[in-house]
Each structure stands twice: as C-alpha cells, then as structure tokens.
Amino acid sequence: MSAARVGVVTFPGTLDDQDAARAVRYAGGEAVPLWHADPDLKGVDAVFLPGGFSYGDYLRCGAISRFAPLMEELIPAAKAGLPVLGTCNGFQILCEAHLLPGALMRNAGLHYVCRDQGIRVESTATPWTSDFAEGQELVLPIKHGEGRYVADEATLSALEASGRVVFRYSGGNPNGSLNDIAGICNEAGNIVGLMPHPEHALEDLTGAPSTDGRGFFTSILKKLVNA
Amino acid sequence: MARVIVDVMLKPEILDAQGQAIARALPRLGFSGVSAVRQGKRFEVELDGPADEAALSDVRKMAETLLANTVIEDFTVTVAE
Incomplete structure (x- = not known):
C-alpha cells in the first residue's frame, strides 16, 4: 500500500514548510508540496x-492568504471533511477563512514570544491528536507576535461545552489567550489549529525541547492508513 | 471620481493591547488627561466613478470581505468631502 499523502502549503512568506514536510516524511508519509497560486490539492489525504508570515502578514495575519487560489479548493474540501492542521500562521489563516471560529490578535504583552511552552492535550478526538492521551503534557516551541486567541462569549462557551478546545497552555499563558486556549478544532473535528509548532519538535538532534511533535504526524498517518 | 473612507475599529469588548500601550506612553511624554486610547485602521478607497449607492454598497462588501475581520472589528463607510 502506498504511503498516505499529506499536502504542505507554501505561501509567499511561509517559513516552516520544509520542517513540516520533513515531519511528514519522518512519520512515514509522503509530503506533497502545494503552492498557494495553484488551485490544485493534488489528491492529498490531508493538508498541513x-x-x-504569509503575504507579509499585511492587513491582518492570514487575511490575504485566505483568498489565495489554492484556498478556493482547500476551503470546500476542509468543510467536506479533509483533515487540515494549521500551526501558527496556519491557525491564523484557518480563522480568517472562517474554517475555525474566533481570531488571533496581538499578544497581550505586545512582545513577540519565542520559547519552549507547556501545552496540555485536552482532546484526542481529532485525527491530529489521537495518538496522545487526554491530559498529556507536551512541551512545544512557540514563536509568535499575534497568538492571543479571542472569541465572543457564546462561541467560547460553545467551544468549551463541545470539547473543541484541543490544547491549552500550561505553566503560564504566553499571550493572553482567553481560557488559556492554544488550539481548537471545528465541529466535525477534522480541522485543527494551534499556535505551537509540532513540526519543530521532532528530533533531539535539532535542539528541540522534546519530540512531542511526532504525535501529530503519527496520529494523522495512522488515521489515513486505517481509513 | 470620489474618495470613500473606511474606518475599522476593534469591537469595544476586544482588548486593544496596542491602544493601551499608547495610552500608557502619553503621560510620560507630558500629555495628561487621557483616560483611554483605542487604535484602528483607516482605508482611503479611490473610486473611478461617483460614490453613488451602488459604489458604496460595493465598498461595504469590500470592508466585510477583506478590510475588516468582522469577528473582532467593526467598520464605518463615509464619503470624503
């Protein structure tokens, strides 16, 4: 059986696509490069x-990327159930595209935050987190200036009540996110966004604070192989 | 030819960390009597034709679609003198 194919999107200004592609290969999948200007998902089984800083973060983070030609294909596919994971700027793009509720704003402390961060897994019911245990504590790198998650009260209580808060910061909130939210998913659970960077926490060799990022990639690949 | 102004402001209930930092800087610079500052964006949209109802409706659509994120921001559209 051929390896599961995970698309990795590159916009002008994307930084982490090479690490993401490597993480997919490391977990045994095939990483398929997807280009923002090419409205073709190339038949991938999931998208990272x-x-x-896609499009220079002009206007708002993710505001312009969401209208890229590739997104015209990705948005309906994600709504139809294609597994999609957005990290950092990818999370911002998912919110701007209204695939996830709420928005990510300037950190409450105004500073760009770059550090190793404690993250608690709150939901293993998504295709990207099934290899974790509920309540598991991870350490992942964060690096962002606009990671403060906000949503109106109704949205926030709906997220909490339906178990759609997938990750929470632990050991201190780095950016002022409401309810310490680090990551969320859509109602169906196939679309997950988070500010931390699993693709940078793969191997000890690179000075990563942990290898906790592997779980995201092993989760999705198991899911795709068993599908 | 007309110019239409779109002002975009964070919704009142959204914490404006940048506005707060500006407000905190003002007393240090000798400006007193400021109780709060909120920061927004202003877009000047130049139209090819007149700012009639159809054109304004288009600008409002632009604002909703791209210029503002209505999850966190409100906008107003006015025709410049």
Missing part, C-alpha cells in the same frame, strides 16, 4: 498549513 505551516507557519510563517
């Missing part, structure tokens, strides 16, 4: 939206 990496971090960076």
